[in-house]
Amino acid sequence: MGAMIRVENLVKKFGDFTAVDNISFEVPKGEIFAFLGPNGAGKTTTIKILTTLLRATSGTVEVDGLNPKTHENEVRQSFGIVFQDPSLDQDLTASENMDLHGVLYHVPGKVRRERAETLLKLFELWERKDALVKTFSGGMRRRLEIARGFLHTPKILFLDEPTLGLDPQSRNQLWTHVKRQNEADHVTVFLTTHYMDEAERVADRIAVIDHGKIVAIGTADELKQKTNAQSLEDAFLALTGSTIRDESASSTDQLRQVAQMFRGGRR
Amino acid sequence: MNAIYILWLREVKKYSRSRVQIIASLGQPLLYLLVLGFGLGPVFQRAGGGSYLQFMAPGIVGMAVLFTSVFSGIALLWDRQFGFLKETLVAPVPRINVMIGRTLGGATVAMLQGTLIMVVCLIAGFRPVSLIGIPLGFVFMAMIAIVFAALGTSIGSSLQDMQGFQLIMNFLVLPIFFLSGALFPLNNLPKALSFVTKLDPLSYGVDGLRAALTGSAHFGALLDAVVLAGVAVALLCLGAWRFSKIEI
Ligand SMILES: Nc1ncnc2c1ncn2[C@@H]1O[C@H](COP(=O)(O)OP(=O)(O)OP(=O)(O)O)[C@@H](O)[C@H]1O
Ligand SMILES: [Mg+2]
Numbered sequence: 001m002g003a004m005i006r007v008e009n010l011v012k013k014f015g016d017f018t019a020v021d022n023i024s025f026e027v028p029k030g031e032i033f034a035f036l037g038p039n040g041a042g043k044t045t046t047i048k049i050l051t052t053l054l055r056a057t058s059g060t061v062e063v064d065g066l067n068p069k070t071h072e073n074e075v076r077q078s079f080g081i082v083f084q085d086p087s088l089d090q091d092l093t094a095s096e097n098m099d100l101h102g103v104l105y106h107v108p109g110k111v112r113r114e115r116a117e118t119l120l121k122l123f124e125l126w127e128r129k130d131a132l133v134k135t136f137s138g139g140m141r142r143r144l145e146i147a148r149g150f151l152h153t154p155k156i157l158f159l160d161e162p163t164l165g166l167d168p169q170s171r172n173q174l175w176t177h178v179k180r181q182n183e184a185d186h187v188t189v190f191l192t193t194h195y196m197d198e199a200e201r202v203a204d205r206i207a208v209i210d211h212g213k214i215v216a217i218g219t220a221d222e223l224k225q226k227t228n229a230q231s232l233e234d235a236f237l238a239l240t241g242s243t244i245r246d247e248s249a250s251s252t253d254q255l256r257q258v259a260q261m262f263r264g265g266r267r
Numbered sequence: 268m269n270a271i272y273i274l275w276l277r278e279v280k281k282y283s284r285s286r287v288q289i290i291a292s293l294g295q296p297l298l299y300l301l302v303l304g305f306g307l308g309p310v311f312q313r314a315g316g317g318s319y320l321q322f323m324a325p326g327i328v329g330m331a332v333l334f335t336s337v338f339s340g341i342a343l344l345w346d347r348q349f350g351f352l353k354e355t356l357v358a359p360v361p362r363i364n365v366m367i368g369r370t371l372g373g374a375t376v377a378m379l380q381g382t383l384i385m386v387v388c389l390i391a392g393f394r395p396v397s398l399i400g401i402p403l404g405f406v407f408m409a410m411i412a413i414v415f416a417a418l419g420t421s422i423g424s425s426l427q428d429m430q431g432f433q434l435i436m437n438f439l440v441l442p443i444f445f446l447s448g449a450l451f452p453l454n455n456l457p458k459a460l461s462f463v464t465k466l467d468p469l470s471y472g473v474d475g476l477r478a479a480l481t482g483s484a485h486f487g488a489l490l491d492a493v494v495l496a497g498v499a500v501a502l503l504c505l506g507a508w509r510f511s512k513i514e515i
């Protein structure tokens with residue numbers, strides 16, 4: 001009772017590669033739960049399993065008490081999601097994207113139009129509402145994805161790196177809105193981010209995942225205590241090491257790594 | 268129901284906005300109509316087949332419907348690549364409704380395209396034998412469109428990306444077109460060829476169109492309708508099943 005999300009011994013393999021390696025955790029109703037981890041740690045894969053987009057290799061998963069494998073439709077009723085990757089229809093306008101989402105999520109016509117207007121204004125897209133999404137900048141698309149995610153009020157909100165590519169104003173709007181939904185409607189929030197300050201600001205509890213395994217779980221303070229660190233960032237680095245994960249390391253990250261090796265060599 | 272409608276509407280809107288593609292897509296049927304129609308016309312006439320344009324026009328309409336509907340189904344792969352597919356896959360709507368909305372949308376677009384080609388044929392000199400045949404022609408157009416939109420959805424749901432596209436085009440879509448009797452009469456064919464043409468669903472579609480528009484048929488309109496309806500049901504089931512299995 002009380003757990004909105006329950007994951008036990010979850011494993012997901014792609015061929016011989018194990019992306020999620022036997023993880024277990026619970027997220028109680030009304031909690032804001034942050035899932036932190038380096039690139040390729042298995043965060044998005046876990047979210048995809050929870051949201052019926054992927055099937056687990058083994059383990060038990062429950063979303064609002066139901067198994068996403070056997071009760072796909074019921075589980076889909078219970079959550080909303082902002083994806084890490086783009087998911088808009090670029091050949092439709094901003095309002096058409098909002099409207100389509102509202103219809104798919106059974107938001108009644110009048111509420112749909114009112115909320116769409118409020119949200120598009122909040123994320124400063126109202127003037128461009130009738131422009132095709134393919135004419136939007138990256139940040140505008142991102143804002144539209146987020147506005148769309150808030151169009152209905154689900155029991156659980158999944159946010160996979162929602163602030164990726166957003167300006168500080170929009171980031172602020174986003175987290176304020178998330179907090180408000182969480183407080184007013186007891187929406188359970190499951191989020192991932194690479195910005196430690198955001199996690200510290202909004203999350204009740206944090207799990208750190210690395211190479212598909214959960215290495216620590218607790219409040220920000222508990223994680224700092226556990227690692228004797230001053231900041232969450234230090235705690236994160238202590239838990240996951242400072243080597244950059246091969247796959248998504250950007251070129252500046254690689255440069256930084258080379259510079260670090262160089263300095264290390266001279267010492 | 269609303270979900271089916273909004274996904275159907277999306278396909279139609281996207282079609283109506285792609286004016287350049289619509290014009291470009293007229294090129295191929297026009298080429299067939301003009302080059303083959305006027306090029307092979309005299310030979311066809313001498314062989315006792317009557318007007319080749321009259322014979323071929325329903326086939327060209329069938330071709331346009333075939334191509335448009337298969338591709339609209341395969342366009343699922345673009346939605347997968349650009350990410351929009353995810354949005355529909357996690358929505359609290361049974362996947363079968365998502366699949367039906369998309370497929371009917373694709374079929375509608377194919378019918379619009381078929382109608383456009385029909386108009387081109389009329390301009391080129393094609394004349395339906397009776398006005399009553401025209402609504403029946405639309406019924407057959409709709410059946411062809413649904414059959415191949417469902418086929419396209421099945422294929423689109425089963426592939427990961429556009430890599431298999433050439434393969435599908437050359438070993439499935441083009442053979443379906445060429446073996447359908449769109450360009451040549453199905454009687455007096457060599458046994459093997461005659462057998463294969465009977466397995467091609469488009470043969471019945473083109474035959475039905477021809478029955479409706481020109482009054483002459485090989486299999487007969489009733490058999491055509493029964494076969495197309497059967498194949499449509501089977502492919503819709505296949506498409507729904509493949510679509511329900513998509514993982515991203
Ligand atoms: N469809 C797939 N096929 C094969 N491997 C995959 C697939 N999807 C993900 N992976 C692999 O699984 C691992 C975990 O990926 P995932 O997307 O869950 O990482 P993440 O924690 O979300 O990382 P990021 O912070 O970069 O978004 C990665 O090594 C990735 O390459
Ligand atoms: Mg991710």
